Amino acid sequence: MTEQTTFHKDTWELYKSLEMSKQLTSGPTLAELADDHPEVVAMSSDLSKPTGLWPFAKAYPDRFFNFGLAEKNMVTAAAGLASTGKVPFVSTYASFLGVLAAENIRTAVAYPNLNVRLIGTHTGIAMGFYGTSHHATEDISITRAMANMTVISPADGVALSEMIKESVESYEGPIYFRVSRGREEPVYEKGERVQNRIGKANILRDGSDLTIIACGIEVLQALRAADQLSEKGIEARVIDMHTIKPMDEQAVLEAAQDTGAVLTVEEHNIMGGLGSAVSEVLMESGVPCKFKRHGFYDENSLIGKPYYLYKHYKLDADGIASVAQEFLNK
Amino acid sequence: MTETTSIPKEKIDLIKEKAKMSRLETIRMISMAKSGHYGSSFSSSEIFATLYYHVMNYDPENPRWKSRDRFVMGKGHSAVGVYSILADVGFFPKEELDTYTQLGSAFGDHPDMNKIKGIDFGSGSIGHGLSVGVGMSLGARLDNEDYRSFILMGDGELQEGQVWEAAMSAANFKLGNLVAIVDNNKVTVDGNTAELMGIEPIKDKWESFGWNVIEIDGHDVETLVDTFDNLPAADSDVPTAIICDTVAGKGVSFMEHGYEWHVANLGEDDIKRAIEEIEGGQ
Numbered sequence: 001m002t003e004q005t006t007f008h009k010d011t012w013e014l015y016k017s018l019e020m021s022k023q024l025t026s027g028p029t030l031a032e033l034a035d036d037h038p039e040v041v042a043m044s045s046d047l048s049k050p051t052g053l054w055p056f057a058k059a060y061p062d063r064f065f066n067f068g069l070a071e072k073n074m075v076t077a078a079a080g081l082a083s084t085g086k087v088p089f090v091s092t093y094a095s096f097l098g099v100l101a102a103e104n105i106r107t108a109v110a111y112p113n114l115n116v117r118l119i120g121t122h123t124g125i126a127m128g129f130y131g132t133s134h135h136a137t138e139d140i141s142i143t144r145a146m147a148n149m150t151v152i153s154p155a156d157g158v159a160l161s162e163m164i165k166e167s168v169e170s171y172e173g174p175i176y177f178r179v180s181r182g183r184e185e186p187v188y189e190k191g192e193r194v195q196n197r198i199g200k201a202n203i204l205r206d207g208s209d210l211t212i213i214a215c216g217i218e219v220l221q222a223l224r225a226a227d228q229l230s231e232k233g234i235e236a237r238v239i240d241m242h243t244i245k246p247m248d249e250q251a252v253l254e255a256a257q258d259t260g261a262v263l264t265v266e267e268h269n270i271m272g273g274l275g276s277a278v279s280e281v282l283m284e285s286g287v288p289c290k291f292k293r294h295g296f297y298d299e300n301s302l303i304g305k306p307y308y309l310y311k312h313y314k315l316d317a318d319g320i321a322s323v324a325q326e327f328l329n330k
Numbered sequence: 331m332t333e334t335t336s337i338p339k340e341k342i343d344l345i346k347e348k349a350k351m352s353r354l355e356t357i358r359m360i361s362m363a364k365s366g367h368y369g370s371s372f373s374s375s376e377i378f379a380t381l382y383y384h385v386m387n388y389d390p391e392n393p394r395w396k397s398r399d400r401f402v403m404g405k406g407h408s409a410v411g412v413y414s415i416l417a418d419v420g421f422f423p424k425e426e427l428d429t430y431t432q433l434g435s436a437f438g439d440h441p442d443m444n445k446i447k448g449i450d451f452g453s454g455s456i457g458h459g460l461s462v463g464v465g466m467s468l469g470a471r472l473d474n475e476d477y478r479s480f481i482l483m484g485d486g487e488l489q490e491g492q493v494w495e496a497a498m499s500a501a502n503f504k505l506g507n508l509v510a511i512v513d514n515n516k517v518t519v520d521g522n523t524a525e526l527m528g529i530e531p532i533k534d535k536w537e538s539f540g541w542n543v544i545e546i547d548g549h550d551v552e553t554l555v556d557t558f559d560n561l562p563a564a565d566s567d568v569p570t571a572i573i574c575d576t577v578a579g580k581g582v583s584f585m586e587h588g589y590e591w592h593v594a595n596l597g598e599d600d601i602k603r604a605i606e607e608i609e610g611g612q
Contacts (some may be wrong), residue, residue, distance in 0.1 A: 041472065062472075063472065065468060065503065067495075067499055068498070068499070068502075070492075070495035070498070070499065072461070072491075072492045072495060073461045073464065073492055073495035073496045073499055074461075075461075076458045076461030076462055076465070076492070076496075077461045077462070077464040077465035077468065077496070077499065078465060079451075079461075079462060079465060080402075080451065080461065080462035080463060080464060080465020080466040080467075080468075080469065080479075081465035081466070081468055081469045082465070083443075083450070083451055083462070083465070083466060083469070084396075084465070084466055084469025084470065084472075084473065085396070085469070085473075086469055086472065088465075103455065104458065104461075104492075107454070107455045107458065108455075108458055108461075108462065111444075111452065112443055112444055112451070112452055113444070
């Protein structure tokens with residue numbers, strides 16, 4: 001059993017939070033790639049430590065640019081750098097990247113189809129009591145509406161690291177990575193075999209009664225919810241749909257055909273996010289199935305410690321299991 | 331400003347001639363489209379011509395040449411004034427300009443780097459240009475290249491907050507290879523800049539952000555040439571802002587200073603008059 005960190009209620013002081021943010025692996029991963037890939041540079045807006053870029057910044061100070069509190073300038077400058085052949089990784093809180101700098105992402109990064117990699121951290125309600133301004137429950141919707149943009153919400157640090165590597169070694173075009181606070185418990189083991197490939201969903205558990213499609217921090221909670229459901233005789237397939245765009249449509253359609261019921265779970269407004277993306281695939285396919293989106297129901301999230309918030313919004317394992325049971329009328 | 335340049339008179343005449351060509355082509359293209367940005371193209375004509383016929387290093391045969399100087403228009407709505415120059419220097423055949431604004435054309439009211447050879451970065455959303463330049467100049471530093479990034483901005487553009495984020499960062503990153511050119515034509519869509527949202531004192535603002543600031547007449551080719559010839563070295567530590575005093579609609583008497591001509595369509599008589607005035611101009 002891994003250490004309970006995701007929803008631990010006593011550890012929200014900032015300094016402890018930094019120590020516990022082990023899943024924010026972008027910095028170490030980029031530092032590892034740096035020697036072989038001189039084109040990799042990184043930038044942050046005064047948040048290189050909380051976003052996990054710091055190990056790269058420390059090891060390669062000449063290739064790290066701190067833009068201060070100026071996200072729009074940072075994103076557009078990243079586009080300028082990319083136009084000279086660099087692959088810039090830009091990281092700050094998702095509320096200030098995917099939301100605040102949305103127009104810059106659209107106009108300067110997505111439209112020219114540049115190799116800028118945006119990493120929005122502390123998504124959804126991970127910032128808890130910092131307040132609704134710091135919550136990001138719209139960023140999937142915003143970025144996925146941009147042509148050319150790939151949108152990825154990895155389940156943990158291993159997944160983030162694997163897909164960052166792929167993005168440097170073999171992927172062209174802009175990517176918006178959406179990652180949580182880094183203190184979530186891991187889903188994947190670090191190993192030789194690549195487990196997360198951009199655009200290919202991971203089926204983590206099989207079941208015949210229901211499919212739960214989740215992304216990001218909700219993947220592990222969905223797995224735990226499936227365990228609870230299993231005890232009640234409901235067998236749930238669990239899919240980690242880390243790449244929301246382009247979506248692995250085959251995984252969605254097979255799930256609908258095989259299990260007849262699909263529940264999406266995301267730390268995002270149900271409008272425009274993972275659930276919407278899955279519903280688009282389902283509706284256009286004509287494959288009949290029961291369907292429900294779970295997340296924030298077009299509401300602004302409350303202030304509170306994340307421990308309580310995830311429970312309140314039924315985005316922890318217990319909550320997801322109860323939503324699933326209600327959905328199946330069981 | 332006194333003439334200190336040693337550049338041959340033929341070169342100065344050529345630049346003036348090309349500025350004239352840019353204005354005439356602008357009239358021709360906008361007449362085809364029935365709408366476009368005259369005023370702010372004309373205020374930049376000498377700047378465009380000086381950059382492309384004297385200042386910048388580029389290779390029309392190899393538009394993405396790594397070591398080329400970069401030019402970005404923060405005020406992308408002046409693109410129509412540059413298209414004819416890009417064609418003239420050889421980036422693409424001049425006939426392609428005839429497609430201006432037509433369905434599927436590469437040439438719209440704002441420049442598109444994806445579609446037009448010679449456009450180093452697209453624009454249209456006012457306020458991005460200088461940030462792009464910051465990124466390009468950082469790229470030059472990382473690659474030990476000595477090219478410069480020239481960013482043309484309108485005075486109205488200085489109302490965008492992002493410009494000052496970029497200005498701050500350029501000084502902080504010591505980007506002496508970055509040159510901001512402010513086309514201070516003093517009008518925006520709705521009226522005169524000073525009345526709408528004053529931006530003065532421009533020089534003090536740039537200086538307080540840590541920039542080397544030069545104020546010149548933006549229509550005086552000799553002065554433009556001299557200024558660009560004497561820029562601080564690209565490997566110096568302080569970015570340079572050249573504030574060009576210009577006239578919106580310059581070269582056509584009934585357009586000069588008028589914000590009404592920011593976006594407009596001319597009738598046949600007006601077109602004739604405008605062409606005559608431009609051809610007869612300096």
